[in-house]
Structures are given as C-alpha cells and as structure tokens.
Amino acid sequence: MRIEEDKLRDYLKSKGLKFTPERQLILKEVFSIHRHFEVDDLFIRMRRRDNRISRSTLYRTLRLLVECGLLREVLFEERHSHYEHILGHEHHDHLLCLGCGQVIEFSNSSIEKLQSKVCGEYKFQPQGHRLQITGYCRKCR
Amino acid sequence: MRIEEDKLRDYLKSKGLKFTPERQLILKEVFSIHRHFEVDDLFIRMRRRDNRISRSTLYRTLRLLVECGLLREVLFEERHSHYEHILGHEHHDHLLCLGCGQVIEFSNSSIEKLQSKVCGEYKFQPQGHRLQITGYCRKCR
DNA sequence: ATCCAATTGCAACTAAAACTCAATAGCAAC
DNA sequence: GTTGCTATTGAGTTTTAGTTGCAATTGGAT
Structure with missing residues (x-):
C-alpha cells in the first residue's frame, strides 16, 4: 500500500520492533498533514478523530519516524520541536x-x-x- | 570604559531600565568567557567567584543582552539555549x-x-x- | 496456540525557563 | 541629600516539553 508504511514496517522489522495499531494510526495522521507540525498539533488532531493515543506514544513514535528517515525535525524560533515530511520532498x-x-x-x-x-x-x-x-x-x- | 558596558547602559537608558550591580557583574562574567556558553555555565562560574546571582536574574539579563545586540542565541542539538558574543566577532x-x-x-x-x-x-x-x-x-x- | 520481548498508558519525574510577589534599590526630581 | 516612584531582585512556585518506570497487554516468530 503506501510507501511510508512499507518503509516503517521494514525499519521496525530490521530492529526487531513491532508494527502496532498505534504506530499505524500515527503514521497515517502524520502523512495526512501537509505542512510543518508540532507534537501537540498531532495530539489534538488524533483526539478529534477519537484516536486516543497517549502523548508518550506520540513522542516515542515520532522519534522512530525520524530514525527511519520518514520525518525530519526542524527547529524554529520556539523551544519545542517541529517536524516535516522527508519522503517525497526534496531537501530544502x-x-x-x-x-x-x-x-x-x-x-x-x-x-x-x-x-x-x-x-x-x-x-x-x-x-x-x-x-x-x-x-x-x-x-x- | 568597556564598549559592551556602554552599549548595555545606552540600551537600558533608552528603555527606562536600570543599570544594576547584578547586571554589571553578569555582563563582566559573560565577556570573560571566550566561547559558547549556556546559562548554567554562567551560573556556576559566578558562584565560584561568590557572586550570588539568582538564576531568575541570569535568565532575565541574558534576554536583555540578546535584545541589545551584545549576545546571540545559538541552537545546538540540545534543547536548551547556548549563547555567544556578537560584539567584536564577525558573523559566522x-x-x-x-x-x-x-x-x-x-x-x-x-x-x-x-x-x-x-x-x-x-x-x-x-x-x-x-x-x-x-x-x-x-x-x- | 504458545510464549516472550516489545509496547502501551498512566503517573511520576526532570530540566529549562518563565512567572509571582514582597522586599529592595536605582535614579530623576526636587 | 532626601523623597518617591518604578524597576529589580531572589526565592519559590508554575509551566512547558519531553522522558522514564512500571504493570498490564499484545504482536508476531516459532
């Protein structure tokens, strides 16, 4: 199905980690955002859809998504992290x-x-x- | 006396703020460091010299020093601020x-x-x- | 179907920084 | 030099962003 899901699955498998429903939901939500976002944006969007994922899991999963090369962390003037997609976006x-x-x-x-x-x-x-x-x-x- | 002190004094005066002994001590300590530093470095150095300045005052004063163009905030991979001198250093x-x-x-x-x-x-x-x-x-x- | 290591959510924790407020002190005006 | 107003200070409290420990749960290899 989606390239990003394959990429995550491959990464998880290579590390002996598991592809859980939570990780799938987060991945889906992350790739439905087409601009920069922060953790809380994601948290609120998921709550609206009644996907009750905990903040801990969000933090842990975002770290994975960065590690496997799907996301990049970008620092703006604020003191917390912002993220953006890497997949399908040339470096900028x-x-x-x-x-x-x-x-x-x-x-x-x-x-x-x-x-x-x-x-x-x-x-x-x-x-x-x-x-x-x-x-x-x-x-x- | 020192250019940096004049610059701070001018800035403070222009804003109706005061040149206090604490601000003078912090300025002196900041300009005795000739590399990047973080708030806690500064705090510890001042403690060693028995200049018992509170962390609150450090945070507040560093913000002033950035505002008046004496310091620049630099972001490294860590999540807290680092600072460096601007005065007398070409941009890099x-x-x-x-x-x-x-x-x-x-x-x-x-x-x-x-x-x-x-x-x-x-x-x-x-x-x-x-x-x-x-x-x-x-x-x- | 079984089993074990990974995962989850919650609560507790941490670090950096900001805020609150009573006491203090610059400094401008007299 | 004294006065008075406003800015400042330090101590403690709070906030923010993120991490960690742990018991219960679950993915997925065998």
Whole structure:
C-alpha cells in the first residue's frame, strides 16, 4: 500500500520492533498533514478523530519516524520541536517570517555546494544541515 | 570604559531600565568567557567567584543582552539555549561535531551572498540567519 | 496456540525557563 | 541629600516539553 508504511514496517522489522495499531494510526495522521507540525498539533488532531493515543506514544513514535528517515525535525524560533515530511520532498531550507510566522521553503543547490566546500576545508564530514533565515515576508515588511 | 558596558547602559537608558550591580557583574562574567556558553555555565562560574546571582536574574539579563545586540542565541542539538558574543566577532556559522561535541566556527561570504539572493527572489527581508552543519570532525570520522 | 520481548498508558519525574510577589534599590526630581 | 516612584531582585512556585518506570497487554516468530 503506501510507501511510508512499507518503509516503517521494514525499519521496525530490521530492529526487531513491532508494527502496532498505534504506530499505524500515527503514521497515517502524520502523512495526512501537509505542512510543518508540532507534537501537540498531532495530539489534538488524533483526539478529534477519537484516536486516543497517549502523548508518550506520540513522542516515542515520532522519534522512530525520524530514525527511519520518514520525518525530519526542524527547529524554529520556539523551544519545542517541529517536524516535516522527508519522503517525497526534496531537501530544502526555510525562510521564517517573524511577523506572521509563515514558513517559506526554498532550496538552492549553489548554497549546498558551497557548504560542501567549507566542510572540505575543515576536513569535516557533513551528515546534515539546517539553514534558517529569519526576517519579514513580503506582506509583513 | 568597556564598549559592551556602554552599549548595555545606552540600551537600558533608552528603555527606562536600570543599570544594576547584578547586571554589571553578569555582563563582566559573560565577556570573560571566550566561547559558547549556556546559562548554567554562567551560573556556576559566578558562584565560584561568590557572586550570588539568582538564576531568575541570569535568565532575565541574558534576554536583555540578546535584545541589545551584545549576545546571540545559538541552537545546538540540545534543547536548551547556548549563547555567544556578537560584539567584536564577525558573523559566522557552525560546524557541529556529533562525535565529540566540538563546535567549529566558519564564515563564508559567498554563502551569505546567495542567501541574500534567495531572499530577493521571495521579496523576503532578512533579519538574521542560522546555518549549522552537523557531522563528524577530522578526529571523529 | 504458545510464549516472550516489545509496547502501551498512566503517573511520576526532570530540566529549562518563565512567572509571582514582597522586599529592595536605582535614579530623576526636587 | 532626601523623597518617591518604578524597576529589580531572589526565592519559590508554575509551566512547558519531553522522558522514564512500571504493570498490564499484545504482536508476531516459532
């Protein structure tokens, strides 16, 4: 059926973990959101659908989804985690509007190339990066 | 006397706030640290010197120092804040080693230029940015 | 069908940071 | 220098975000 479910099943199996109904429900809900979300967003959405999953399970499952490469954690100006899909989305970075909170995604391969070059200079082996530009969007400035 | 003290005094005066002995001590301690630090580092250092400043005051004062442009908050992989000096340091970004936790600073004006270009494309007025590359340093890879 | 390790939900816990409030102290005006 | 108003402080309490321990439950390999 869905690619993301296969990916999760494979990951779980490879680690000797179980594919539970809770994990399936969370996965489904996560992939029905098509923008950035935080844990509490997810919790409330699931409650509305009467899927009474505990917060502990949400936290534990989100960690799994990050580990298996389905989700990415993104840090905005707030002190708690935000997540976004990786599957089917090319890598991108964010413009974060301090006025309206809007998040604009962008990607720029020249910047990525320069980053590789910098890493080379420091003999640093990159594993990932975050680039976030804060400021004001067209409407807010 | 010191530029940073003048800057803080000016900022406080402009906001109708007061230059207290506590704020002076914190400022002094902050500028005696020449690397990234977190709130508790600062707290412990001050205790060692018998400057018994409460954590509340530290938190409140650090916020002021960020507001007046003396400090910058940097987010590493941990969930609490780290700070670094702005004054007298040109803007830079970070390579963060997941092995030993080492933080390498770098700056690259070509990346900055490309960022400006991206902002232009989105009619986004940048105010600041964070670029953090995680991976493994020469020793750890 | 059996069995064992993984999972769940709940409650208790933790860490970082923010808030509350009574006592104190800058500092501007006199 | 004194006064008075407002900002500030520290101690303790609260909030927020997330983690952990544990007893009961369950997935899934055999």
